[in-house]
Amino acid sequence: MYFKYLLPFIILFSITANSQIVEEKKNFRAADSLLKEHSFSVHRDNYFLTGVPLNEPITRNSADVKYQISFKQRLTGKPWVGGFFPYLMYTQKAFWDIYASSKPFSEINFNPGVAIVRPFYLKGGRLTYATISFEHESNGRDSIYSRTWNMLAFSLKSQISPRWTVGIRGWIPFVDNEDNPGLTKYVGYGEASATYQIKPGRWSADVLFRKGSGLINYGSLQTQVNWKPYKNENYYITLQWFVGYTESLIDYQEHKSMLRLGFTIKPENMGIF
Template sequence: MKKLIFVALFLFYNLAFGADKLYQKALEFEANGDKENALKYYKLSAQKSLNLDAKQPPQTTTLKSDELFWGISAYHLNYFMPLSYSSPNSLKKSISSQFQISLKKLIFDDLLGFDERYYFAYTQISWWDLYSDSAPFYETNYQPELFVEIPLNYPNLANLKFGFLHDSNGKDDELSRSWNRVYVAVDFKLDNLTITPRVYKRIPDKKDDNPKIQNYKGRGDINLDYHMDNGSIFKAVFTNNLKFDKTNKSSLELGYLYPIKNGFYLYLSGFSGYAKSLQSYDKYQNAINLGIAFTR
């Protein structure tokens, strides 16, 4: 009799309700500790959903989950920080604003048979005196980049990455700050945590307008990215010049992203160290920033 009642209810829900209602019913069973019936309704919800999807007309073009438009996706964080406090004051005023745009585009893939992917990326960070009458830009740093990413089939090893990175403030003469480097990085994945150590080598310039920039900007860094169960993201970047004596210099940047809606986050970050911007790469600076970010 009990099985007959269940079959009747099963058929009733299948005919009368959509996949979302069936899913809600499964959640109710699970909340009450009835895992057997919960599993049956989860399966029924999936079947119903697949049947509905099968009736939908085929799509000619679809976006990948991380794609923004035209095959372009986010690279590093994209953010706008209307409140940015710095001390010592290296940008003329202690309170200003800053924003970053960072995108990448797949150029081609699997040329060598390793499932490798070749990308062009572009990152721009600008410091903007939003609160002055004329709202001038203090500084903008530009970072075009080419890199190849090779997937690794080893436990906890996700990708090996080789790249070329140009870094410039777009100015000339005595205000010019630019340098080129090549790097190698590897992604370690441990559940929700990704650890990416990277080392880089400067390509010598005929005209050096950044004497000893690697002593301040560093010769390597470690990126940490931890996705919490509530949807929040914790980020950390530690940079060091790899000189283990009194000339050792480093920087640390911490960031916390709290989800708002549709991929947008409330973003709080702090920085302490050298080379936050190219113009003042040899000046020590502390900063705290608050704003909005999005990432895919």
């Protein structure tokens, strides 16, 4: 039943493998883009943000802190057959009701995974990463509070110009519908991302759009503006707006709209996805 979701990505990987990878010399340069990073490095954004809801009254229980820790480990210093590099990845996202009286954590989501990444150049010298990953995401709880799913994901991310980086990612979800009824409808089957360097080295903007399986409902949109106060440091002041579903797993069926402000540590180079 998942073949219709897998077919477009088979085509994409076939195209990149047969017609869009340029001469061997450039393949080595593309691989260097991963090798110049430390083997242990930032994966997704690491951030600490605090904010308030825009679609409900602001109270001590509705305002919160959201933070994320994300890293990856490259397992080899040389590519495998086919030019792929193997990675281990881990992301943890937490929601902390820091303004409530007992300051509890309302939710923590754990997202480990493994991936193989193929760096190459598109025509015009555009650095691109093709990635296949298998990931697990859950909140580590049991009984009626358990939320968990797995995915086999495929992605392409490309620096199409000095200022623009775009990505597309799709996945085959594996969900226990008995414990997580309708979760697939909310997490959907893919997402698209874009980053624009407003002022390279100082100002940037990010957009992440996830499409739910409904025609117009579900899904989510996350946008943020980042300002680097010190050019030689790798942290940013970030203003982030999230609207939609599945910001956290525990309340994936609830529509959220949150505006948050804080600081972010980004990957030093273009992230793999």
